[in-house]
Amino acid sequence: MACTDCLRPTLQRMLLKFHVCIPIAAGSLLVGVPYSISLLAQWLYGWPNKPGFRKYTEALKPRRIYCLTVAVLEMVKYLQYGKLYIQWKSWYRNSANSKYCVKDIHFGRHGNKLDLYYCPHVDGPGSALSPAVIFVYGGAWGSGERSTYCLLAMQMAKELNKPVICPDYSIYPKGNVMEMVQDIADCILWSRETGHTFNIDKRNIVLIGHSAGAHLCALTALFLAAESEEMGIELSKQRDILTSVKGVVGLSGVYHIMNHYQYETWRGVEYVSTMHKAMGGIENFEHYSPTLFVKTLTEDKLAKLPPFTLIHGTKDTIVPVESTLQFSEALTAAAVKASLFILPHVGHTELVTDLMGSNRRYYHTILGCIKQGINKVTAHG
Known part of the structure; x- marks a missing residue:
């Protein structure tokens, strides 16, 4: 007791x-x-x-x-890409891969660089001229670098049998969205003026962009069609650049900036996001929204636009699928050719990470959509 x-x-x-x-x-x-x-x-x-x-x-x-x-x-959840991160870092640093890739090529007015990937089946300089792909990565207009996408570029070069160009651009705070658009135009201009050295057919270029990169590709085509003075390129040269662009492929793109800003606000990330800063404030949202900008073009300018291929996944929580659906509707209403692919169960990141290896889950599905879009518009499908 x-x-x-x-x-x-x-x-x-x-x-x-x-x-x-x-x-x-x-x-x-x-x-x-x-x-x-x-x-x-x-x-x-x-x-x-x-x-x-x-x-x-x-x-x-x-x-x-x-x-x-x-x-x-x-x-x-991005930790699941740890193995993939090691793979692309290793591939990019491996000097033995230089036979498939020419790195650190200077281009444009803002001091950026690009990498060019050869198709493994092509013997290199001296081969016949080929259509080319320019891949523009995403990153909310404020992050990203070309080396991250080496595996994707290499796979696309092999599967599409075309050289793939992967440029850096003036991400915020180095540049604003207009300077980024200028960088994409400068990359096309580089392909026209220097591309023959690398067997590129200057008359046959396709733009492919993911997320913010898809927005920049679409906006570049629209601004070139509008012959915008903001491009800082003489009008005759703008026309030449646009005639080279045979198609635009958008993966999970942001096409209506105000709508996306409202979605960011709902998620509570609108102030930490780079988007409104890169756009120069809310007052510029309408001007930099492809869904709205296409409605301002006259019939003769709309006729200059290349066909669009728009791809989006239904499980995308970063950029809702409605972004692509609305842009597709706007293009169709303006009589611009547009193909739409909505992929069930595919998220935002998978649209690029699953293009980095043929063993990845959605590789063949996504690549099949891209091939359909490209083969319709390039001379050598």
Whole structure:
């Protein structure tokens, strides 16, 4: 009995400690962790665009905190590409692969570089001229580099039997969206003026872009058709550049900037996103939206546009599939040729990562759609 009386205070202290620890642990999990994650994200990538202390009160709103935390935690899924990351790093650094790739070619007015990938079945310089593909990567207009897409470019060169050009462009804050469009036009111009050295048919080029890259490809074609002074290229040369573009392929593209900004706001990421900064503010959203811009073109300018092939996955949570559906409708209403492919179960990232190896789940499905689009418009299918 004495022993029991001795243990009773110890048990009471343990129970009290247990009851105190549970709320503390729950508070840390439900409050401390989300606030730490979201505040760190906002500190690194940008506070709400509000004056004075309002940016901090906006940043501390519970809905923003938890939405932003969910968005950050969703990025954990990219860990599944760790093996792929090692593979493309290894491939790009391997000097033995130089027979299939010419790296670090300077082009354009903004000091960027591009890599050019030969089809493994082609013997290199001296072969017959071939249609070429320019692949423009995504990254929310503020990240990305050409080396990441070496496996994709190599696979596409092999499967399409065409050289693939992968350029860097002036991502924010180096440049704004207009300078990025100029970079894509400069890459096409490089292909026209220098491409014959690499067996490229300057009259036969296809643009392929993913996400922000799809937006830039579409906007480049539209601005060239409009003969926009913003391009900083004389009009006759703009016409020549556009005649070279035989098709545009968009993978999971952002085509209506205001709609996407509203979607980013719903997700709580509109201020940490690079999009509104790269666009130069909300006042430019309409001008830089292909879905809206195509409606401003006259009939004679619309006739100059190349055919579009639009591909999107139904499981895309980064850029909703409605983005592509609306752009497809706008193109069709403007009598611009457009092919639409909606892929069930495919997410945003898979549309590029699954093109990096023939053993990946959606490789043949995605590649088949791209082939259909390209073979319709290039002279040598």
